[in-house]
Amino acid sequence: MSRLLRPLALFLDIDGTLIDLAPRPDLVVVPDFLPPLLRELAAQLGGALALVSGRALADIDRLFPGLAYVAGSHGGEWRLGGASSSSKVAIPELDALAAGAETLPGILVERKPLGVALHYRDNPQLAGQVRALARRTVERADQALRLIDGKAVVEVMPAGTDKGSVILRFMDNPVFAGRRPVYVGDDVTDECGFSAVNRLDGLSIRVGGTQGSAANRGLSSPQAVRRWLRTLHRQATGGNHAQS
Ligand SMILES: [Mg+2]
Incomplete structure (x- = not known):
């Protein structure tokens, strides 16, 4: 065919x-x-x-x-x-990331079964700060995590998926x-x-x-x-x- x-x-x-x-x-x-x-x-x-x-x-x-x-x-x-x-794997750095982001004003922290999504649509001025926080988390996790940029959202998920x-x-x-x-x-x-x-x-x-x-x-x-x-x-x- x-x-x-x-x-x-x-x-x-x-x-x-x-x-x-x-x-x-x-x-x-x-x-x-x-x-x-x-x-x-x-x-x-x-x-x-x-x-x-x-x-x-x-x-x-x-x-x-x-x-x-x-x-x-x-x-x-x-x-x-x-x-x-x-x-699914338990990655402790994700809990620290969620806790850190929850202190930021106007940032919606979404816990997912595998990762954490940080939505900054309500406070776009914090985009850089949110991304930096996420990047530090990924660096600390020694290749176990990766950062995913989306529309007004940055996510940290297990690497390899x-x-x-x-x-x-x-x-x-x-x-x-x-x-x-x-x-x-x-x-x-x-x-x-x-x-x-x-x-x-x-x-x-x-x-x-x-x-x-x-x-x-x-x-x-x-x-x-x-x-x-x-x-x-x-x-x-x-x-x-x-x-x-
Ligand atoms: Mg889409």
């Missing part, structure tokens, strides 16, 4: 990709039609649809219930159909293997996901355009992503009708 005709495996980031960014991660709005649309698309793709987010797995399940394939915490936690797995490696892990699963991977993301943390699917002759789609990115396609906004997903869904539905 031509590689262009291979069935797709769809990997989707959440914040800034499927849904609009909010001032705080708990304030995002998920359009009502979106969770069922994703579940139906997953079924149409033979199961080969996975969310790949920096959010914790439990948080993703709350926003988008009923999906079998999910990767959270930037690839540090994942569920491949059945039981969940995690690369990223969205690209978890996508490759999923692509080894029989549900995904042999398909053409598509990854849609919007942020710095999505670049390794773009590179991973590019290596597999896939499609890498960045929300906000491709400039300065490894992505080979661009979409303008989360709204455009949702429109595109609806089109995919409609095409698959039309195909099914044609066959029956």
Whole structure:
């Protein structure tokens, strides 16, 4: 089969990709039609649809219930159909980082199952100070931690996990293997996901355009992503009708 005709495996980031960014991660709005649309698309793709987010797995399940394939915490936690797995390790420097950041005004400290996210959207003047604090933590942890810069957020997570490696892990699963991977993301943390699917002759789609990115396609906004997903869904539905 031509590689262009291979069935797709769809990997989707959440914040800034499927849904609009909010001032705080708990304030995002998920359009009502979106969770069922994703579940139906997953079924149409033979199961080969996975969310790949920096959010914790439990948080993703709350926003988008009923999906079998999910990767959270930037690839540090994942569920491949059945039981969940995690690369969780106890790193004491993370507690010190959270405690230190909690003293800073206007900084939202988000404890995640594997790491710590420091949101400075409410006090952008402290961006440099927050990043320096995070950098010192990473240096003290002697390669066990890494720093991830995002949109008005800096995260410290265990080293050795990223969205690209978890996508490759999923692509080894029989549900995904042999398909053409598509990854849609919007942020710095999505670049390794773009590179991973590019290596597999896939499609890498960045929300906000491709400039300065490894992505080979661009979409303008989360709204455009949702429109595109609806089109995919409609095409698959039309195909099914044609066959029956
Ligand atoms: Mg994002």
